[in-house]
Amino acid sequence: MPERHCIALIAHDQKKDELAEFAGRHAEVLARFRIIATGTTGGRVAEACPGLDVVRMKSGPLGGDQQIGAMIATGEVQMLIFFVDPLTAMPHDVDVKALMRLAIVYDIPMALNLATAEILMTAKKN
Numbered sequence: 001m002p003e004r005h006c007i008a009l010i011a012h013d014q015k016k017d018e019l020a021e022f023a024g025r026h027a028e029v030l031a032r033f034r035i036i037a038t039g040t041t042g043g044r045v046a047e048a049c050p051g052l053d054v055v056r057m058k059s060g061p062l063g064g065d066q067q068i069g070a071m072i073a074t075g076e077v078q079m080l081i082f083f084v085d086p087l088t089a090m091p092h093d094v095d096v097k098a099l100m101r102l103a104i105v106y107d108i109p110m111a112l113n114l115a116t117a118e119i120l121m122t123a124k125k126n
């Protein structure tokens with residue numbers, strides 16, 4: 001059986017409710033993939049989707065974004081859904097930029113807001 005593709009889920013604090021609600025609504029589609037997430041986001045996603053196996057990396061500010069970036073570079077992550085807070089300054093802004101940069105370099109689908117994430121889920125439904 002081929003290895004399941006992997007989706008990375010991340011949300012900044014002000015966007016975690018939105019991502020948890022999104023994940024809960026799309027739990028069935030997400031269950032077909034390997035799911036990884038940054039630490040705190042992963043806890044929220046696991047709560048919203050009982051039974052979904054969520055592998056949690058470190059929290060974003062402590063290196064989680066970089067871990068996921070490395071997994072994009074090694075081909076282990078094929079899609080990034082990252083609900084970004086555009087209104088709050090982040091101490092780890094450089095890590096966020098580096099992660100987005102690698103998603104562009106390796107040309108994986110990357111949703112940075114709810115509207116785009118919905119389109120990606122529709123694309124993955126069938």
Ligand SMILES: O=C(CO)COP(=O)(O)O
Binds near residue numbers: 013040059
């Ligand atoms: O800060 C983040 C992404 O930049 C998210 O990290 P957490 O999911 O641990 O809050």
